[in-house]
Structures are given as C-alpha cells and as structure tokens.
Amino acid sequence: MPNRNKYLSIFYKEGREHLLSLQKGLLSLEKAPGDMVLLRELMRNAHTLKGSAKLVGLEEISAIGHRMEDLFEEIEKGRKGVDDKVIDLLLKGADAISRLIEAFSNNEDLPFDVPLFLQAFDQGEIPPQIVAEKQQPEPVADETVRTNVKILDSLINRLGELIINKKRFESNLLRLNECLAGDAEYLPELQQFRQDMEEDVLYLAYLVQELHDDALALRMLPLHTITDGFERMVRDLSREHGKMIEFTVTGAQIEMDRVLLEAVKPMILHILRNCVDHGIETLEERLVEGKKPKGTIKIAARLEEGGVNIVIRDDGRGIDPALVRKTAVNKGLLTQEDAAAMEDKGVIDLIMEEGFSTRDFITDTSGRGIGMSVVKKNLERLKGRLTIRSEVGRYTEMSLHLPLTLSMMEALLILCNGEYLALPLTYVQESLKIRAEDIITAAGKEVISLRGSSIPLVSLAALLGLPEPGKFFPDEKLTVVVLKQGGQSLACAVDATLESSAIVVKSLGNQLKNVHFVFGATILGNGDPALILNVPDLFAAAEVGITAGFAARLGKTEGKTSQTRILVVDDSITTRTMERSILMAHGYSVDIAISGEDALEKVAHADYDLVISDVMMPGITGFELTRRLRALDRYRDVPVIIVSSLATDADKREAMDAGAQAYIVKGSFDQGNLLTTVEAFVG
Amino acid sequence: MTKKNGTDEIRAILEEMREEYWQGLAEVEEVREEEQEFITVTLGGETFAFETGYASEVIRVPKLVKIPRVQELLTGVFNLRGEITAAIDIRPLLGLPQLPLTPLSRIVVVKAAPFVTGIIAEKVEGVRPLPMNAIEPAVTSLDEKQREYIRGQLHVDGMLIMMLDMAKLLQAPDIVVNNHV
Numbered sequence: 001m002p003n004r005n006k007y008l009s010i011f012y013k014e015g016r017e018h019l020l021s022l023q024k025g026l027l028s029l030e031k032a033p034g035d036m037v038l039l040r041e042l043m044r045n046a047h048t049l050k051g052s053a054k055l056v057g058l059e060e061i062s063a064i065g066h067r068m069e070d071l072f073e074e075i076e077k078g079r080k081g082v083d084d085k086v087i088d089l090l091l092k093g094a095d096a097i098s099r100l101i102e103a104f105s106n107n108e109d110l111p112f113d114v115p116l117f118l119q120a121f122d123q124g125e126i127p128p129q130i131v132a133e134k135q136q137p138e139p140v141a142d143e144t145v146r147t148n149v150k151i152l153d154s155l156i157n158r159l160g161e162l163i164i165n166k167k168r169f170e171s172n173l174l175r176l177n178e179c180l181a182g183d184a185e186y187l188p189e190l191q192q193f194r195q196d197m198e199e200d201v202l203y204l205a206y207l208v209q210e211l212h213d214d215a216l217a218l219r220m221l222p223l224h225t226i227t228d229g230f231e232r233m234v235r236d237l238s239r240e241h242g243k244m245i246e247f248t249v250t251g252a253q254i255e256m257d258r259v260l261l262e263a264v265k266p267m268i269l270h271i272l273r274n275c276v277d278h279g280i281e282t283l284e285e286r287l288v289e290g291k292k293p294k295g296t297i298k299i300a301a302r303l304e305e306g307g308v309n310i311v312i313r314d315d316g317r318g319i320d321p322a323l324v325r326k327t328a329v330n331k332g333l334l335t336q337e338d339a340a341a342m343e344d345k346g347v348i349d350l351i352m353e354e355g356f357s358t359r360d361f362i363t364d365t366s367g368r369g370i371g372m373s374v375v376k377k378n379l380e381r382l383k384g385r386l387t388i389r390s391e392v393g394r395y396t397e398m399s400l401h402l403p404l405t406l407s408m409m410e411a412l413l414i415l416c417n418g419e420y421l422a423l424p425l426t427y428v429q430e431s432l433k434i435r436a437e438d439i440i441t442a443a444g445k446e447v448i449s450l451r452g453s454s455i456p457l458v459s460l461a462a463l464l465g466l467p468e469p470g471k472f473f474p475d476e477k478l479t480v481v482v483l484k485q486g487g488q489s490l491a492c493a494v495d496a497t498l499e500s501s502a503i504v505v506k507s508l509g510n511q512l513k514n515v516h517f518v519f520g521a522t523i524l525g526n527g528d529p530a531l532i533l534n535v536p537d538l539f540a541a542a543e544v545g546i547t548a549g550f551a552a553r554l555g556k557t558e559g560k561t562s563q564t565r566i567l568v569v570d571d572s573i574t575t576r577t578m579e580r581s582i583l584m585a586h587g588y589s590v591d592i593a594i595s596g597e598d599a600l601e602k603v604a605h606a607d608y609d610l611v612i613s614d615v616m617m618p619g620i621t622g623f624e625l626t627r628r629l630r631a632l633d634r635y636r637d638v639p640v641i642i643v644s645s646l647a648t649d650a651d652k653r654e655a656m657d658a659g660a661q662a663y664i665v666k667g668s669f670d671q672g673n674l675l676t677t678v679e680a681f682v683g
Numbered sequence: 684m685t686k687k688n689g690t691d692e693i694r695a696i697l698e699e700m701r702e703e704y705w706q707g708l709a710e711v712e713e714v715r716e717e718e719q720e721f722i723t724v725t726l727g728g729e730t731f732a733f734e735t736g737y738a739s740e741v742i743r744v745p746k747l748v749k750i751p752r753v754q755e756l757l758t759g760v761f762n763l764r765g766e767i768t769a770a771i772d773i774r775p776l777l778g779l780p781q782l783p784l785t786p787l788s789r790i791v792v793v794k795a796a797p798f799v800t801g802i803i804a805e806k807v808e809g810v811r812p813l814p815m816n817a818i819e820p821a822v823t824s825l826d827e828k829q830r831e832y833i834r835g836q837l838h839v840d841g842m843l844i845m846m847l848d849m850a851k852l853l854q855a856p857d858i859v860v861n862n863h864v
Binding site: 154156157161419464465466508509510511512517518520523528529530531 | 768
C-alpha cells in the first residue's frame with residue numbers, strides 16, 4: 001500500500017504542526033483564559049488531528065484528538081473553566097499524540113496503553129504511571145521559510161567563490177592601471193574604458209558583499225526557536241517539584257547561527273533544570289524567607305561585545321559560598337585553610353571546575369554543581385565563556401557569552417613554514433618581534449619575558465609537525481605571536497604575521513573530523529584554502545614539551561649537567577613550564593605532574609631528589625600531596641618546596657605542618673628565588 | 684466454476700508476461716554491465732580502472748594545503764568550488780611507489796557516500812568501455828594489502844589493466860580522520 005505510506009507521512013507532518021500550535025497555544029490560553037479566538041483555533045487543531053488520523057487509520061490518535069476536542073467544546077460552552085488542571089490535561093493529550101506519532105513514524109510499538117489513557121483523560125487526571133517514561137517533546141516554533149540547509153550552504157559557498165572572482169577583477173584592474181600609468185599617449189578611449197571598468201568593478205564589489213552578508217544572515221535563526229520549548233519544560237518540572245515558577249524570556253528575537261543555537265540549547269536546558277531543581281526554594285521555604293511564593297526564572301538575551309550574552313537568573317536560594325567551601329573540604333578537595341583563604345567569588349567558580357562537579361556533589365546543600373564543568377567546557381569549544389554570580393538567599397545568575405556566528409570570525413593571518421594559517425583573534429594577545437637576547441635560554445625549553453611575566457616560547461611549525469624553518473641568526477629578529485587561553489599565554493614563533501580580517505569559516509567535512517590542531521579552514525583571496533588553527537590544541541601540545549630549540553640553533557651552551565631529579569607539580573602550564581625551564585637551564589633533570597594524583601603516580605615509578613608543588617590544583621592539594629609523600633618510605637625525607645599564590649601565615653603554617661621544607665609565594669616568585677631555594681636543598 | 688477457471692487462466696498469462704518482462708530487464712542489465720564505462724588512470728606507473736559512476740570530475744592538481752599530524756596518504760586539502768575537500772594518495776594503500784607528480788597529474792574527484800574526496804593520479808588516461816566478462820583474478824604476485832582493493836585484471840589491446848574496487852577503497856579507514864575529543 002504505497003499510497004497509505006504517502007498519506008501517512010503527510011499526516012505525520014501535518015500532525016506535528018497542529019501539535020506545535022496546540023502546545024504553544026495552550027500555554028497562552030492559561031495566561032489568557034478568556035481568549036475565545038485562541039480557544040476556537042485550538043479546537044480546530046484538535047478537530048483536524050482527530051479527522052486526519054481517522055482517515056489514515058490511526059484510531060488511537062483519533063480517539064485522543066476526539067477527547068481533546070470535546071473538552072475544548074465544553075470550555076467554549078462555559079461548562080468548564082480554564083484552570084491549571086484542564087490545561088495540564090490538554091497538554092498531556094497533545095503529548096500523548098506527539099509520542100504516538102513518533103512511535104508510528106518509527107514503526108515502534110505503542111509507547112503507552114491508549115485505552116487506559118483515554119479512561120484517565122475522561123476522569124480529568126492522568127496519573128504519571130499511565131504515560132510512564134515520559135519524554136519531553138521540544139516544540140520548535142517556526143515562523144520562517146523552510147529551506148534545505150545544503151542549498152543554503154552551497155549558496156554561501158558560491159558567493160564566497162564570487163568574492164574571490166571579484167578580487168581577481170580588482171587585481172586585474174590594478175594591472176591595467178599600471179600598464180596605462182606609464183604612458184600618457186594611450187588612446188583616450190582606452191582611458192575611458194579603464195575608468196568605466198573601475199566603476200563597474202566597484203559596484204560589483206558592493207553587490208557581492210551585500211549578497212554575501214544576506215546569505216550569511218540566512219543561516220541565522222532567532223533565539224526563540226529554542227526558548228519556546230523551555231517554557232513547557234519549566235512548567236512541567238516545577239509541577240513535579242511542587243514549586244510555583246514564573247518563567248520569562250526577553251531578547252528572544254536575537255538571531256544566532258543555527259549551529260550555535262543547536263549547541264547552546266542543551267546547556268541552557270541544563271542550567272534551567274538546575275534552577276528548578278535546586279535554585280528555587282519550596283513554597284514553604286519561600287514563605288519563611290518572606291519571599292513571593294512564586295519564584296521567577298528569567299532568560300534575558302542581549303547583544304554585547306560583538307556577541308550575545310544569555311543570562312539565566314533565578315530568584316532562589318543562591319549559591320552559599322560557605323556551603324561550597326564546606327562540601328569541598330568534606331570531599332577532601334580543599335583543605336580548611338585553602339578554602340578559607342579563597343574569596344567568595346572564587347569559591348562560586350569552583351562549581352565549574354572539573355572534579356568539583358561530579359555526580360553527587362553539592363546537589364541539595366548548596367544549590368548547584370552537577371555538570372557545570374561540562375557546560376563550561378562545551379561553551380569554550382564554541383568560543384564562549386560562562387560567568388556565575390550569586391547572592392545567598394537572593395539570586396543565582398549564569399551568563400553565557402557567545403559569538404553570534406561560527407561561520408565568520410575575526411582572525412589573524414600568519415605565515416608559517418611558507419603556509420598561510422589563520423588564528424582566531426579571540427586567542428591572540430599580541431604579536432611582536434624579539435631578538436635572541438630576549439629569549440631566556442634553557443635546556444630544551446625557552447621562555448620570553450613580557451612585561452614582567454615569563455611566557456613559554458615554541459616554534460609553531462614544530463608544534464604542527466611541519467618542517468622547521470632553516471636557520472635563525474642571532475642578529476635576526478624573530479616574529480612571535482602571543483596566544484592566550486584562560487589565564488595562560490604561549491608565544492609562537494612564526495615566519496610573519498599578515499593582516500587580521502573577518503574570514504569565512506568552513507568545516508573540513510566528513511572525511512576529516514575533529515582533526516587535531518585544526519578548527520576549520522577558510523579560503524584566501526587567491527582561492528587557496530588556509531587552515532584555521534585550534535588554539536586549545538596548541539596549548540595542549542606545548543605542554544607536552546615540543547621545544548622551540550632556538551637556543552640550540554643559536555649555539556648557546558647548556559648549563560651544568562647534574563643527576564639531580566626534580567618533580568614539578570602544578571596545574572598551570574605557565575607556571576610549570578617556567579619552573580621547568582629555569583631548572584633545566586641550570587642542569588637539573590625535571591619531570592612534570594599536572595596534579596597531586598599525577599605526582600603520586602610519578603613518584604611511584606621514580607626517585608626524585610626534590611618535589612616542587614603548587615597548592616590549589618584539581619584533586620588533592622599540594623599540602624595533601626606533601627602529607628602523602630611523607631607517608632611513603634622513599635619520600636619521607638625528600639625535600640618539598642611549596643610554590644603558591646596563597647600568602648597568609650596560616651597557609652605557610654599548614655605547609656610546614658604537612659612536612660614541606662620551604663614556601664615560596666608566587667607573587668614574589670622569580671628565577672633567583674626559586675633557584676636559591678632549590679640549591680639550598682640539593683646543591 | 685468456469686469463472687474461477689477464467690481468472691486462473693488470466694493469472695497464468697499475467698505471470699508469464701511478468702516473467703518475460705523481468706527476463707527482458709535482466710538481459711538489458713547484462714548487456715549494460717558488459718559495456719560499462721571505466722576511467723583509467725596511472726598509479727605507480729601502472730594502469731588502473733574504476734567505474735565512471737564514482738568520478739564526478741577530473742581537475743588539475745590545485746594547491747594542496749597540508750593538514751598537521753595526519754596520516755601521510757591524506758596529502759592535503761583543496762578548494763573545490765568553495766568546499767574544502769581532501770586529496771588522497773591511494774598509492775601506498777595499493778603498495779605502489781609514489782612517483783613524483785608532473786604537469787600531467789590530475790585529481791579525480793569521487794563521491795563517497797558521506798563525503799567527496801580527490802584521488803591523486805599520475806595521469807588520467809581516459810574513459811573507455813571494458814569487457815567485464817574478460818576479467819581474470821589479479822596476478823598472485825600482488826601482496827594481500829594490494830589485493831584487498833583490487834577486483835581483478837584485464838588484458839586489453841596488449842595492455843594490463845588492474846580493476847580497482849572503488850567501493851571498498853572509499854570505505855578504507857585509512858582515508859578518514861576522526862579524533863574523538
């Protein structure tokens with residue numbers, strides 16, 4: 001029966017549309033119960049669903065549609081009022097149909113017992129077990145023209161090619177100008193032709209640019225395409241928790257790249273769930289606190305700093321820094337003193353840290369915590385960032401800052417080993433030229449000093465595994481791009497830096513997925529591709545210790561050799577790279593560990609003469625590490641130097657109590673200081 | 684009763700007609716199979732062929748941009764009318780020497796199901812029909828790796844043509860990158 005299949009797929013499509021307007025309309029009806037126009041429209045939706053379903057032989061759907069239509073009719077005749085219960089019932093009806101449609105269209109079994117559902121519907125309440133394993137339909141409102149994404153992308157591609165073609169015209173025109181400039185005797189006609197052509201090319205350039213902008217705008221969708229579904233979710237969830245919540249969205253008309261919208265949706269959902277679950281207090285609690293019984297959750301989107309800022313704010317209990325501290329200490333993630341020394345702001349940020357937000361952490365006591373590290377990480381992948389503000393008993397505010405699109409970005413073009421590469425400008429701190437003497441020489445590692453701080457220096461070509469540029473003369477200046485990520489910096493030596501401009505971002509397609517070091521590609525004015533580098537990967541690779549080797553090429557001699565082995569433990573790449581460089585420059589053999597746990601792993605397999613450790617790290621602290629080292633036979637007497645930004649006397653005391661031999665405050669940390677201390681112990 | 688016999692008769696006739704129809708179709712298929720057109724290319728100095736259906740176009744070798752730290756046979760990416768497309772050198776996959784590219788070298792753009800990719804060839808000889816019924820097993824001197832992507836060989840006009848199993852080749856894990864995050 002091919003015809004039935006054809007009609008079925010038409011019905012599924014039509015059915016989904018009716019369900020969407022039902023789901024959306026019911027929520028509006030709840031707010032405006034007297035809206036008869038809306039009511040009749042909803043009735044029509046139910047009626048059509050009923051009729052069409054019967055036509056294609058889907059009796060179950062038809063029956064539910066029928067019940068819904070009847071209920072609407074009763075409301076219309078004034079026999080039933082519009083209250084929470086009725087709206088809820090109707091929404092559940094719509095849900096039920098939606099699930100049936102999904103099940104039928106996927107050739108799956110009925111997801112729940114339909115006759116039982118109908119019975120319960122008639123009684124006016126659907127017990128959850130009847131529709132158990134409830135799934136959230138996420139309606140997406142659509143007031144725009146539907147078009148095939150492929151066509152859209154190919155349109156943009158072709159326009160990109162047109163821009164390149166335009167650029168060729170422009171350079172040809174320049175050539176023509178040069179030809180004519182030398183000789184005034186050329187025919188006036190030719191001069192006139194040149195001028196006309198110049199005007200045409202100018203106009204063409206203008207048109208092409210406008211067209212390209214328009215085409216890019218086609219990829220943009222308003223934020224409400226995702227937020228429309230949230231209202232329903234918040235409503236259902238707050239009911240489940242017996243809470244009253246008013247949910248509002250502002251700025252939903254702001255348009256973003258559809259790819260970004262899809263990516264950001266689960267993050268917002270996650271945060272909203274946290275708001276309902278943990279942020280907003282129960283009715284009783286709110287009354288005791290003297291708050292309005294109805295809690296509020298607001299999503300407010302604003303255009304800011306060339307991107308969009310999505311703020312999700314609830315007026316619930318807030319995040320209590322004292323509780324975060326306590327839980328962290330209880331979990332052994334921080335010591336009492338570490339926790340006490342941290343500012344409240346920093347404490348709140350702890351909930352975004354990996355390891356802090358594991359399964360059972362802080363769910364009930366302090367409010368948030370589950371999966372915020374995941375949100376943060378995913379956001380960073382989209383070149384966004386997450387900030388949290390909160391005040392106990394008043395509010396929690398999560399701000400997601402995102403670019404509007406990933407299809408265009410500001411980038412710095414550089415030349416590396418003869419190849420053009422693009423670096424996203426958000427990661428570029430500055431570019432500068434350095435001389436050999438600016439490089440602090442170290443065995444295998446080099447750092448440069450920039451405004452008082454030391455930055456590891458690497459060769460970009462070496463990081464990328466490209467052949468190294470030949471030689472580097474001592475009197476030659478080296479071009480360096482300083483990249484930043486989080487609080488860390490990395491200096492990359494390149495052949496040259498070229499202009500920075502807005503580039504079109506293209507993916508490498510299905511054949512090359514998640515390629516290390518590459519975020520995507522763009523197409524240069526001459527039509528050749530240029531890779532856009534993924535800066536976080538560069539930082540990760542630099543950490544593994546690919547060396548620039550400029551010092552070696554300069555023929556500088558390395559320091560004294562010694563068998564002294566030192567373990568440097570620090571979660572900051574900048575700090576540990578610096579420490580390592582300084583120590584290696586003076587002939588020590590240095591290994592690094594990125595956490596206390598990592599350090600314990602390393603000491604199990606090697607004998608170090610000295611351990612240098614940070615205090616605040618993911619996992620166990622430097623203090624705890626010291627204590628555990630002291631408990632090991634082989635490490636009972638190995639000197640431990642604590643390097644920390646914590647400067648209070650209490651911290652120093654704790655370090656000593658734990659068994660550390662020395663304490664260096666990071667603020668006062670310089671080459672001499674560290675070396676003298678190290679030499680004092682191992683000579 | 685006669686009525687029933689009548690319908691049976693009609694049914695039998697229809698069955699026969701259907702049979703004839705299918706046979707006719709099959710014959711057409713076979714003929715088409717024999718006359719199928721192949722694109723012939725030079726790889727490692729030898730001639731290889733695959734069905735023209737896979738190839739969407741043949742282009743001069745454009746500027747290929749190397750991708751850092753990926754397998755060697757992914758030679759680089761190029762701009763195919765605005766789509767970033769990978770160019771692959773399948774010669775190592777077939778155990779063939781990577782002879783240097785010349786001005787005669789070309790890229791054959793082929794369509795695999797999930798992506799479009801460019802196969803680098805020392806030379807594209809042309810498009811010709813090949814008698815598929817004359818195909819014989821590939822010589823045993825080939826090693827296992829080579830034979831994996833070769834369906835057999837043909838002697839045509841005193842020339843040896845190796846038949847590539849393009850479907851299999853396009854599914855080779857060696858030609859894709861997917862580093863899970």
